[in-house]
Amino acid sequence: MSPAPGITLAGRASIDGAPLFAPLGLTLPAGRWTCLLGGSGVGKSTVLRLICGLPTGARFDGTITATDAAPIPDRVAYMAQDDLLLPWASVCDNIRLGARLRGQPADADRLAHILGRVGLSDHAHKKPGALSGGQRQRVALARTLMEDKPIILLDEPFSALDAQTRAAMQELAVELLRGRTVLVVTHDPGEAARLGHAILVLTAGGVTPCPPPAAAIPRPVDDLETLQCQAALLRQLRDAA
Amino acid sequence: MKYASGLVAVGFALVLWQGIVTLTGLPKFILPGPLLVAETWWTNRLLIAEHTLITAMEVLIGLGIGTALGIASAIYLASSRIGRLVIQPVLVFTQALPVFALAPILTLWLGFGLGSKIAMAVLIIYFPVTSSFCDGLMRTPQGLLDLSQTMQAGRWRTLWLIRIPAALPSLGSGIRLAAVYAPIGAVIGEWVGASRGLGYLMLLANGRAKTDLMFAAMLTLGVFAVLLHLLVHLATRHLGASLEERG
Ligand SMILES: Nc1ncnc2c1ncn2[C@@H]1O[C@H](COP(=O)(O)OP(=O)(O)O)[C@@H](O)[C@H]1O
């Protein structure tokens, strides 16, 4: 894996002429977790899809650049809210989907290692339909890891999970994605307060950075400063609405 | 349970049928009773079997060729925008033509043998298979396509690993529809010009006022169609299940 670059997005987006977000500047520090927090419909997914190089419903005027000036889309691993597992393929085949889609051989040792890390070694040959929601999400995380990309873009990846499973998945993701430039799009102030080295609040008016708590991520769920940060973020979201 | 109630209904219909024939005393060349038809069926079983074999061959070969052509066309249409723009409207337009009107021409071109009947079946089957499979291929969940794009997937690998598997349930329903239409196509072909097959036998019996034999041939065709339907259902069931497997 090449070293993780920082990413800067600067520009404005509009849908059918109506502004989606005002001119804004957004920076993802290299090798760190950035949380982009905002209510539904403010354009969080649009920002993430723009960075991925995926089509969006919006027209974007501006630039998206990496600190090393190399193209971004081919260095990205994308994990969406929906686990996007192929229901007809085994857990194993789902995890090595990227290599199969590119016609490359998948690294079997790496696959076995990652399966072990996400705790799914015993489920390698099951179909996704036979797994629980948390297990499916771990398959999606394993697939993202298997891609071994320096930039990881997560679109509300844990929002479908129950609170315990979500906390466990957040910890696993932080551990396994260490050193990569990660963008987590979320509408959950608690998630942003827990996971962001940098926390950005997106509203129609633009992006507002919010000072992150001091503790290392994943911050403990009962860390006082994290809880205060969560409350402050919630207040900020409600004021913007 | 489903089959049990079906059998009861068939039994009831047979009793009703025999009752009407016995009570009204209709001449047997107008409406023979089921008992007479059964008797005729048994005495002519070899004759009927021979013609059934012909029709079955036409239907199965037609089903195979029509399905294969439909699959190939759907894959072409789904992977070519120009194909969809140019060819799809033509396909839809040809569906407005009654295919049966082509039967005499097919007989003229391909003769009285199997060829013209197979062609008839293929023509009828081709469209439902093509259009259901193509619809399925065009309705791949957007999230999966996004994922494969971020993975720098090739077009053909995306088609093979994602779009085709995701469209198999649609292909299944297209083939099930085709299995219903195929016998109709073959029999119409036989009516227009043939020397063998159940459709031919029905016309022959009708012409000689052997209405009981005509009924026997018709019921055989019905049983064959139902068996074909069940068989195709069994064969395509796992296609349909592949997507619904998600819990
Ligand atoms: N493909 C599209 N075409 C038109 N409008 C879209 C499209 N995708 C999203 N939008 C609109 O853009 C706005 C922002 O969408 P999105 O980025 O998905 O918001 P978020 O992820 O913050 O909930 C929404 O109002 C949505 O209706």
Ligand SMILES: [Mg+2]
């Ligand atoms: Mg969104």
